Amino acid sequence: MATELGPRAMFVAGGTDLFPKLKRRQFEVEALIGLDFLSRQVRPGSHETELGAGVTLSAASGDAHLGSNFHGYAEAAGLVSSPPLRNAGTIGGNLCVDTRCNYYDMTYEWRKAIGFCLKKDGAICLVAPSSPRCWAVSSSDTGPMAMALEGLVTLVGADGERELPVAALYRDDGIDYMAKQPSEVVTALRLPAIEGNHSAYVKLRRRGSIDFPIAGAAVALQLEGDVVRRCRIVLSAVASHPLEARAADDFLTGKSLDEETVRAAAEIAAKPAKPLDNADLTHFWRKRMVRVVVEQAIALAATRTGGSRVKLLGQQTE
Amino acid sequence: MGTFSKAMTAQNGFSVIGKPFPKPDAVSKVTGRAVYADDMLPARTLHCRILRSPHPHARILSVDTSAARRMPGVQAVITGVDLPIKFGILPVTQDERALEHEKVRYVGDPIAAVAAIDEEIAAAACDAISVEYEVLEPVMSIDEALAETKDERIQDYGGPNNIHKLVALEFGDVDAGFERADHVREDVFFFQGNTHLPMEQHSAIATFVDGRVTLWSSTQVVHYVHRALAKVLELPMNRIRVIGAAHGGGFGGKTDPFAHEIIVCKLAMLTGRPVKCTLTREEVFYAHRGRHPVLMWVRTGVTKDGHITAMHFKTALDGGAYGSYGVASTFYTGALQTVTYDIPAYRFEGCRVFTNKPPCGPKRGHGTPQPRFALELHLEKIADDIGIDSVDLKQRNFVKPMTRTVNWLRITSCGLDECTERVLTASGYRTRQKRRGRGMGFAISSYMSGAGTAIYWNDMPHSEVQIKVDRGGVTAYCGAMDIGQGSDSVLAAIVAEELGLQPRDIRLVTADTDTTPIDLGSYSSRVTFMAGNAALQAARKMRDMLVEAVAAKTGSPGDTVTVAAGRIGDLSFEEASILAEARFGTLTSAGSYTPPKIAGPYKGSGVGPSPAYSYSACVVDLDADPRTGIVKVNKVWIAHDVGRAINPLLVEGQVEGSVYMGLGEALMEEQAFRKGLHKWPSMLEYKSPTFMDMPEVETFIVETVDPEGPYGAKEAGQGPLLPVIPAVSSAVFDALGVWIDEVPVTPEKIVEALRRKEKGEAPRFGPVRFPSIPYPTCIKVEPPPRTLEVGSASAASI
Numbered sequence A: 001m002a003t004e005l006g007p008r009a010m011f012v013a014g015g016t017d018l019f020p021k022l023k024r025r026q027f028e029v030e031a032l033i034g035l036d037f038l039s040r041q042v043r044p045g046s047h048e049t050e051l052g053a054g055v056t057l058s059a060a061s062g063d064a065h066l067g068s069n070f071h072g073y074a075e076a077a078g079l080v081s082s083p084p085l086r087n088a089g090t091i092g093g094n095l096c097v098d099t100r101c102n103y104y105d106m107t108y109e110w111r112k113a114i115g116f117c118l119k120k121d122g123a124i125c126l127v128a129p130s131s132p133r134c135w136a137v138s139s140s141d142t143g144p145m146a147m148a149l150e151g152l153v154t155l156v157g158a159d160g161e162r163e164l165p166v167a168a169l170y171r172d173d174g175i176d177y178m179a180k181q182p183s184e185v186v187t188a189l190r191l192p193a194i195e196g197n198h199s200a201y202v203k204l205r206r207r208g209s210i211d212f213p214i215a216g217a218a219v220a221l222q223l224e225g226d227v228v229r230r231c232r233i234v235l236s237a238v239a240s241h242p243l244e245a246r247a248a249d250d251f252l253t254g255k256s257l258d259e260e261t262v263r264a265a266a267e268i269a270a271k272p273a274k275p276l277d278n279a280d281l282t283h284f285w286r287k288r289m290v291r292v293v294v295e296q297a298i299a300l301a302a303t304r305t306g307g308s309r310v311k312l313l314g315q316q317t318e
Numbered sequence B: 001m002g003t004f005s006k007a008m009t010a011q012n013g014f015s016v017i018g019k020p021f022p023k024p025d026a027v028s029k030v031t032g033r034a035v036y037a038d039d040m041l042p043a044r045t046l047h048c049r050i051l052r053s054p055h056p057h058a059r060i061l062s063v064d065t066s067a068a069r070r071m072p073g074v075q076a077v078i079t080g081v082d083l084p085i086k087f088g089i090l091p092v093t094q095d096e097r098a099l100e101h102e103k104v105r106y107v108g109d110p111i112a113a114v115a116a117i118d119e120e121i122a123a124a125a126c127d128a129i130s131v132e133y134e135v136l137e138p139v140m141s142i143d144e145a146l147a148e149t150k151d152e153r154i155q156d157y158g159g160p161n162n163i164h165k166l167v168a169l170e171f172g173d174v175d176a177g178f179e180r181a182d183h184v185r186e187d188v189f190f191f192q193g194n195t196h197l198p199m200e201q202h203s204a205i206a207t208f209v210d211g212r213v214t215l216w217s218s219t220q221v222v223h224y225v226h227r228a229l230a231k232v233l234e235l236p237m238n239r240i241r242v243i244g245a246a247h248g249g250g251f252g253g254k255t256d257p258f259a260h261e262i263i264v265c266k267l268a269m270l271t272g273r274p275v276k277c278t279l280t281r282e283e284v285f286y287a288h289r290g291r292h293p294v295l296m297w298v299r300t301g302v303t304k305d306g307h308i309t310a311m312h313f314k315t316a317l318d319g320g321a322y323g324s325y326g327v328a329s330t331f332y333t334g335a336l337q338t339v340t341y342d343i344p345a346y347r348f349e350g351c352r353v354f355t356n357k358p359p360c361g362p363k364r365g366h367g368t369p370q371p372r373f374a375l376e377l378h379l380e381k382i383a384d385d386i387g388i389d390s391v392d393l394k395q396r397n398f399v400k401p402m403t404r405t406v407n408w409l410r411i412t413s414c415g416l417d418e419c420t421e422r423v424l425t426a427s428g429y430r431t432r433q434k435r436r437g438r439g440m441g442f443a444i445s446s447y448m449s450g451a452g453t454a455i456y457w458n459d460m461p462h463s464e465v466q467i468k469v470d471r472g473g474v475t476a477y478c479g480a481m482d483i484g485q486g487s488d489s490v491l492a493a494i495v496a497e498e499l500g501l502q503p504r505d506i507r508l509v510t511a512d513t514d515t516t517p518i519d520l521g522s523y524s525s526r527v528t529f530m531a532g533n534a535a536l537q538a539a540r541k542m543r544d545m546l547v548e549a550v551a552a553k554t555g556s557p558g559d560t561v562t563v564a565a566g567r568i569g570d571l572s573f574e575e576a577s578i579l580a581e582a583r584f585g586t587l588t589s590a591g592s593y594t595p596p597k598i599a600g601p602y603k604g605s606g607v608g609p610s611p612a613y614s615y616s617a618c619v620v621d622l623d624a625d626p627r628t629g630i631v632k633v634n635k636v637w638i639a640h641d642v643g644r645a646i647n648p649l650l651v652e653g654q655v656e657g658s659v660y661m662g663l664g665e666a667l668m669e670e671q672a673f674r675k676g677l678h679k680w681p682s683m684l685e686y687k688s689p690t691f692m693d694m695p696e697v698e699t700f701i702v703e704t705v706d707p708e709g710p711y712g713a714k715e716a717g718q719g720p721l722l723p724v725i726p727a728v729s730s731a732v733f734d735a736l737g738v739w740i741d742e743v744p745v746t747p748e749k750i751v752e753a754l755r756r757k758e759k760g761e762a763p764r765f766g767p768v769r770f771p772s773i774p775y776p777t778c779i780k781v782e783p784p785p786r787t788l789e790v791g792s793a794s795a796a797s798i
């Protein structure tokens, strides 16, 4: 059905992202295909843990197994929007959540008044008028964390089933932000069990609830004493896709974790982040804050390894 | 303090007053049974949507509604030519139309309206209306409004350029005051505009039956809506009935008559069917009438020991596209500085400009939070300059009870000292540990218990209450609208207290222009004071009749008959009321309240006088992260002099709600614009604090028993918001040593101020200049005698 209708249909899971956007006429479709059949189970295993795409964010954040083995993931799920939305919103929907821009996430009347933009009904980008592309911001909280944890997604489409690293699900484009076929359904997320891996997610937002991230850092860390064995840092809300900070990962690997190395790593990680004037607060400030959330997330992950002597830098934002 | 009314002192304690009774409408509201305007759906109701301007400033060349009219399901389409008569809340600024056909002045200005069988059809029909515009240069800031007009002025009155109103007043010899000063300081501040954000969107539904219009609306003032409807619909007032539906919050945002209220009436008249319009959240941002953005300049002279010798205060208000309450707002930015600090010579120059934004108006604290923010910080800076503790400096200048200010405002009861002591002691402010990143701030304020003059000039009472007793049942009728603040509770409590009953024994009929006598509405913190006094008067008359009937029956003298615990003398209330009804016929009584004539002898003196002022003091404790600029408020201590708490539970609720709203304004709320449009007309993007952002609040109720308030009560709904905002900024200074002279105090401003400090620049963030404004020559007003003659304040109208 999805293949048949093409862009005239959309999947709906919890509907928490989709329905408000339909109301604002950001999507105009003839059919919604319900994904109620998706598994709502978290299945722990010795090699990996499998989460059905229908697992709600509340269930993920409250799951004891995830909490102790994939702490950062449960944390990210628990920091999405607000309790009622987490009760309805799914982890699959969160991976696929639309990119955001405060010229775009507005009512039809407002968009019509200011002039439609590239992403919907218009011909130019209002944030960067000289640019040929859309810079809407990837705003998923759990996507970056799933990437830092080296997760895999299962996709099911008309042509059968395939498996992809979560990172391969995304594209650096505000409009075509998903690399999967529109008719493919995410059915599961698999998080591999990596011995000694500890993770943390730090989210920056204006208020203690409801707000999308305006910067976020997902960190997975494996330490031997104070020495970093393995490290994955992925940023949220600073580009049109979750931004992998590979240079920072490489920098930290093999180094002993202290305030100085953490600071330097955060500096490197933050460099490619390119916030624009299309989200809350000024983009200058947001750019400065990227370093801070990265430092905080590394420090928080390090404390979770138990043995680390790195003290928490700065304050936990939320 | 002051004179107590006889009846009150005669009573040995109260049985209802001062007790924490739950609101009469609490259960129906929390269980979803209260009927809001949007819940009403009579048979054959049509739904209305409004087409609004996409341009901030444009001439309308033509409006073509033919396609919309042809759409199936559409029952009526109207445009500005159907409702050409202008209206407005103030008689001097009748500048709005329900639908504009000549010119639009902000994005969101209404142009046409559709009534259809459902909302989707109505919305689609609006989309099908084509409007031709000649786009004009928009005016989006105070500076632009003051500058030479590019295309044409926004309004055709006021001026020069886009100036709406200029005010200049001087009380006492200001120049001499500055001369006498040992130290003079000037500062500039900016307070960004913000909106009310009530949970319930505006909603109205009208019917037209037997030649009579009935409107149910989410309004704070049925009377003003009634007046505007009569004018625009050209109907006598007796053919219009306005009823206040259950109310989901106003905060000043529902005190104007609104276009949609007039539109649904007109559409009901045209179609003969009920017509409903509920604004979308986006439209609520356009209806606005919220906090004016205000740029302020203040200059104050003090003696070595910190006594104020003179003050000069200038304000520039960004009013948006229409007048609304703006003339009053302008005066308010200069009126209440003097009711907290004794200022011997005072000059005020105010200016309101028109801009192409949704109109500003009254929001909780109407026109006074902005100057309060400036004043409190300004005095702290002066204290810093001359090396005096800022709290000491403020305290040295506190006004005293039973005095008159230099601008002729009469202060009766005043609990400033006690409020201050309470919060300083509880918070440990004076002994706080100094640590970078953690700070405390202190501020005080005052607000009116109802405006002493009406919006349109008249000598009639401001509030009236009728009481009917039959077969033992008591009903009180009053035009007052309970907007959640608890005015129904106050009416019930007062009537119950006087008749020896419980609040639940009193039936209330309120806010209905057909069945209730006038009340000027729920704004300017007037209901407890004014409707309360009217209720007290009516209840005492009723009580006298009941007592007289019982006394006559039992042969005992009237003053020996006690009224308490559901009994009048030895009889039950019901028995007593049967005796009284037999004796007097229909048992009704009426009371009314007219404020004393206390305005000063000068033009413009009508804004500021109030029969009593409330006082508040507050301490805020917060963490401010020097690296991120993120502020986390840990705790707020607040003391409020409410005169007497008729219901302490509700007073506490109002105080906590004020703290909440104050923190939102202090830290995040911002009516911002981009490319001529409201930048974020949504509850997700317009940041207002959530549950998670709310700190602990410790509230102290201070009772000074005002000589004229009902049982000594004063206001509680607005005043406690005022000190919170400056206290936040002051606490940030305490924590980090930088001044944020601009609201909201956002992380980016703090980071920027810290960067400047590091570079050796002025350690502050805020405006640096005040524009040159063509204020007229000041009207010089001779100050009044500063102490109040004993007996000049008395139990009013009791």
Ligand SMILES: Cc1cc2nc3c(=O)[nH]c(=O)nc-3n(C[C@H](O)[C@H](O)[C@H](O)COP(=O)(O)OP(=O)(O)OC[C@H]3O[C@@H](n4cnc5c(N)ncnc54)[C@H](O)[C@@H]3O)c2cc1C
Residues within 6 Å of the ligand: A010, A011, A012, A013, A014, A015, A016, A017, A018, A019, A020, A035, A038, A053, A057, A079, A080, A081, A082, A085, A088, A089, A090, A091, A092, A093, A094, A095, A096, A097, A098, A139, A140, A141, A142, A184, A185, A186, A187, A210, A211, A212, A213, B684
């Ligand atoms: C006020 C508000 C605040 C929010 N705050 C946050 C926040 O802080 N962080 C955040 O990350 N999100 C936030 N969201 C967005 C949203 O609530 C979450 O992302 C949620 O996880 C989406 O899940 P859902 O099941 O409701 O998705 P839906 O709304 O059902 O779908 C979202 C999108 O994903 C597609 N989709 C859903 N499931 C699948 C699937 N299994 N396979 C393929 N495609 C699929 C849909 O077609 C749609 O395009 C917020 C939303 C609101 C309204």
Ligand code: SF4
Residues within 6 Å of the ligand: A100, A101, A102, A103, A104, A117, A118, A119, A120, A124, A125, A126, A127, A128, A133, A134, A135, A136, A174, A278
């Ligand atoms: S980034 Fe540009 S194109 Fe993309 S949604 Fe925003 S304004 Fe539109």
